[in-house]
Amino acid sequence: MELANIEILIKKxxxxxxxxxxxxxxxxxxxxxxxxxHLQEYEYLFQYFVNAKQDTFTQTISLKPKKSSKNSLKWFSVAASILLLISVFIGKQEYEKYQAKKIYAQVSKGLKLLSTNLKKGEEAVANLYVYEDSVKKIIK
Amino acid sequence: MKASDFLNIVLPFKDKVFRLSKRLLVSREEAEDATQELIFKLWKNRDKIAGYKNVEAFAMTMTKNYCYDRLKSKQANNLTLIHSNYKENETALDKKLEFKDSVHQVHQLIENLPAQQKMIIQLRDVEQYEFDEISKMLDMKPTAIRVALSRARKTIREALIKKHNYGVS
Known part of the structure; x- marks a missing residue:
């Protein structure tokens, strides 16, 4: 092929x-x-096109749905979210139990305080009785 | 349709599907996955494709749409980022290093083109389809394809000249 012709073709x-x-x-x-x-760049260009066409798909074709890693990732995230839900639920329960225990301890502490103070009052009242008895004896 | 009949239809253009996916998705692994997926999709619709006149054009359109979807999804975006400096291994190894480099540059230059021009270059200059066929595959008018193709060819050529001159001086 003549160079002149090639140059015309290149323009086209x-x-x-x-x-x-x-x-x-x-x-x-x-x-x-x-x-x-001066036409060097076309050598690269066309050589590339020739090379590019030699690239082939080498895997064997499977006509069954393949379990892709993306799919398993999806299931993994589902499992993780369920796990999270369960742990939040259990955690909430545990927290409520702990809270109840704390309140119980506080209430029982308060009651104990109340009972000891009451006891003190009772002793004082008992003393009063003793005093009254002795006063009666004396008056008799 | 039996599996063997189906493979007879699909095998002649599986490489073209693969190359187009690779052009769009960049990484070889992604393109391999896409090709498997597309062939499987065709197999699922085997009753329908029996009625098509041009299964190949249909498959190429599917490839285009599938790759666009992949590119849009976030997962694929991550993959393209990872593979953006992916090296093309298949350039002629026996040639001189400089020549190999320049040929590889073409790959990079096509990589930088807009997706549509990439596809047109792939379908015309690599796969050598007629404009009519490309217009069916891409759902574009032949004149629009010519305009895009011309633009892509000129862009690549100018970039090549620029790089080459820069390398010399």
Missing amino acids: YLKAETSLQEETTLKNYFTGGNVPP
Whole structure:
């Protein structure tokens, strides 16, 4: 292919007006070596296109739904949220138990205080009785 | 439709599906997953595709839509970030290093194009589809495709010249 023709094709190529056939011509020219320096960039370009087409899908095709890691991640997050819910629930219960215990302790402490004070009062009243008895004896 | 019939339809274009997904999703692993997923989707709809005239074009459209969805989802975004400086391993290893570098540059330059231009370059310059076929696949008018393609080719060429001259001087 003459260089002049190639240059015409290149102009068309940049305007996206080339046919597939013309593009194949360009591809063959630029990947065949002997590219003039001022068209060097096209050598890279077309070589890249040729290379890119050689990339193939090498995995075996499976027609069964595969358990992707994303799926398991989803289930893991579901499990984690359930776990969190349960732990919050149990934690709340435990906290309420603890709170009840605290209140019980406070109330029983108060009652004990009350009972000891009452006892003191009772003793004082008992003394009063003794006093009254002795007064009666004397008056008799 | 039997599995063997289905594979006969799918196998000729599985690499094209894979390459287009790779072009859009960048990482090889993501593209492999996408290809598996797409082929499985086709298999699920095997009764429908039997009626299609052009399964290949249909598959390419599906690939485009699927990859767009993947790109939109957050998970895929993380993946593209991780793989943004992903190296292309398949460039001709036996060639000189400088030449290899320049060819690899093309990969990077296409990487920087907008998604639509990326796809058009992939479908036209790599896979060599006709404009009519591309217009069906991408649901675009052929003239719009030509405009986008021309813009993409010029962008790549200018960037290549710029990098090359910069390297020399």
